[in-house]
Amino acid sequence: MSVSRYRFATPLPDAEAGEKPEISPCGACSVRRLAVCGAVPQEDLHELAAQVVVQNFTAKQPIFDESSIARHVYIVTAGTIKIYRLMPDGRRQVTGFLFEGDFLGFAHDNQYAYSAEAVGDVSLCRFQKEDLERLLKRFPEMEKRLLDIANHELAAAQDQMVLLGRKTAREKISSFFLMLSERAKKNGGDGNPVAVAMTRADIADYLGLTTETVSRVISSLKQEGLIENCPDHAIRLLAPDTLGEIAEGY
Amino acid sequence: MSVSRYRFATPLPDAEAGEKPEISPCGACSVRRLAVCGAVPQEDLHELAAQVVVQNFTAKQPIFDESSIARHVYIVTAGTIKIYRLMPDGRRQVTGFLFEGDFLGFAHDNQYAYSAEAVGDVSLCRFQKEDLERLLKRFPEMEKRLLDIANHELAAAQDQMVLLGRKTAREKISSFFLMLSERAKKNGGDGNPVAVAMTRADIADYLGLTTETVSRVISSLKQEGLIENCPDHAIRLLAPDTLGEIAEGY
DNA sequence: CGGGAAGTTGAAGAGCGTCAAAAGTAGTGG
DNA sequence: CCACTACTTTTGACGCTCTTCAACTTCCCG
Numbered sequence: 001m002s003v004s005r006y007r008f009a010t011p012l013p014d015a016e017a018g019e020k021p022e023i024s025p026c027g028a029c030s031v032r033r034l035a036v037c038g039a040v041p042q043e044d045l046h047e048l049a050a051q052v053v054v055q056n057f058t059a060k061q062p063i064f065d066e067s068s069i070a071r072h073v074y075i076v077t078a079g080t081i082k083i084y085r086l087m088p089d090g091r092r093q094v095t096g097f098l099f100e101g102d103f104l105g106f107a108h109d110n111q112y113a114y115s116a117e118a119v120g121d122v123s124l125c126r127f128q129k130e131d132l133e134r135l136l137k138r139f140p141e142m143e144k145r146l147l148d149i150a151n152h153e154l155a156a157a158q159d160q161m162v163l164l165g166r167k168t169a170r171e172k173i174s175s176f177f178l179m180l181s182e183r184a185k186k187n188g189g190d191g192n193p194v195a196v197a198m199t200r201a202d203i204a205d206y207l208g209l210t211t212e213t214v215s216r217v218i219s220s221l222k223q224e225g226l227i228e229n230c231p232d233h234a235i236r237l238l239a240p241d242t243l244g245e246i247a248e249g250y
Numbered sequence: 251m252s253v254s255r256y257r258f259a260t261p262l263p264d265a266e267a268g269e270k271p272e273i274s275p276c277g278a279c280s281v282r283r284l285a286v287c288g289a290v291p292q293e294d295l296h297e298l299a300a301q302v303v304v305q306n307f308t309a310k311q312p313i314f315d316e317s318s319i320a321r322h323v324y325i326v327t328a329g330t331i332k333i334y335r336l337m338p339d340g341r342r343q344v345t346g347f348l349f350e351g352d353f354l355g356f357a358h359d360n361q362y363a364y365s366a367e368a369v370g371d372v373s374l375c376r377f378q379k380e381d382l383e384r385l386l387k388r389f390p391e392m393e394k395r396l397l398d399i400a401n402h403e404l405a406a407a408q409d410q411m412v413l414l415g416r417k418t419a420r421e422k423i424s425s426f427f428l429m430l431s432e433r434a435k436k437n438g439g440d441g442n443p444v445a446v447a448m449t450r451a452d453i454a455d456y457l458g459l460t461t462e463t464v465s466r467v468i469s470s471l472k473q474e475g476l477i478e479n480c481p482d483h484a485i486r487l488l489a490p491d492t493l494g495e496i497a498e499g500y
Numbered sequence: 501c502g503g504g505a506a507g508t509t510g511a512a513g514a515g516c517g518t519c520a521a522a523a524g525t526a527g528t529g530g
Numbered sequence: 531c532c533a534c535t536a537c538t539t540t541t542g543a544c545g546c547t548c549t550t551c552a553a554c555t556t557c558c559c560g
Contacts, residue, residue: 089499200539450506
């Protein structure tokens, strides 16, 4: 993991190993319009930039742990992150995937509600929680935006509960590909073909299935001509509308 | 459904049918410490009370619908509410039960993310969304509290995803009774025996099971001496620790 | 009391999980 | 550059948990 802090060429006392200078300030940030940062006026961006630490992770590196104290919050600037919870016997539930622009670090009682791990190469902007608090006071719009984001997350959680509680494996997989496609569109891509950065195991743990079932269902969707493989682990949706009907259970 | 507005003996123009005067102001509210309202200083409670409409519902009455525009937010003052989403073919997922002090009406894009329905007799305090916005501006502490509540809801949603995606029927039912018990404790009761206000169908739709499975698992827990029936649909937890171990999957 | 909803119990079946093995893919080092 | 290794993915056979379908019982409220 490498860490770098904007505006500082040398590591700070409380900084972690691997820091290095960062060139791009918040003003040039490509995900700003997507994130909480969008609530900060252009002319005040330097106040934001002064607090941020850029962190880079590679695949499977942990970002923080479920049990640990929530000291930081993060904005994803590149890559995919998975958040998950573990049961004592090792059963895993991936409760979400986070992409560019997403806010990471909602916590309750000063403890993270889940563990977070990089799926592939990931870049994050990190803030001290107290710095965020100060920024929230300074820019009340930011707090509104954060509440908006939390509301959005809650709505997404409802969707996921419907999926986990009431959908078949086939419906789950279809929903999953469409979700990935929608997210890619939101972030500026065309959403088809969709990049699938995560492993079958991650997908299985996200959908409440096993890797075998995930694999089998994907195979059958391919055989039916609804999807096909593309280079670099991408999937082309050959019949998005049909997939949508499957996903909703018609 | 009966509706009443504090400080006004006669219905207001925009009020719904069945209004009647309400005696108890926010100052005497028993759930205030639990709810967002706790963020409003004692001496300013009249500002809150001026905006509130008390609404009463009986079992199975709808409070609002998934598809409808989110005009109001609510605080539950008595009774139990279920919130749920429907799939086109009628499959239902109950995404939560709300109790005294809970906030109802988180919405995204001005539309409710779910339908809400009274489980038994229910009392709500209703606010116009714009009135709430104004109150949030007036009492910034309230916004913080609301963000806190949303964070708490998100953590609870994570728990529910673990339950739905990874737990067995037995583990789900055990978790459910313990959750009810914890909630009763938080609201001042002793949490054992626990009142079970909802039907088997509601429980099934909450846990991603069928009514038959719910019934069967409860029967087997009884036979094992882990729980027993009490008057008024209550359940006594005879071995809460064992239930806890079952719930967590040990 | 009586009728309808809610809950219980049983038998049979389906969908998904488990176990196992093979095939494909990526990363490492000589 | 290729061989070696380890991991990921796929496919098959079988089994189990939970669902489905059905009948029966209990509980309520008029």
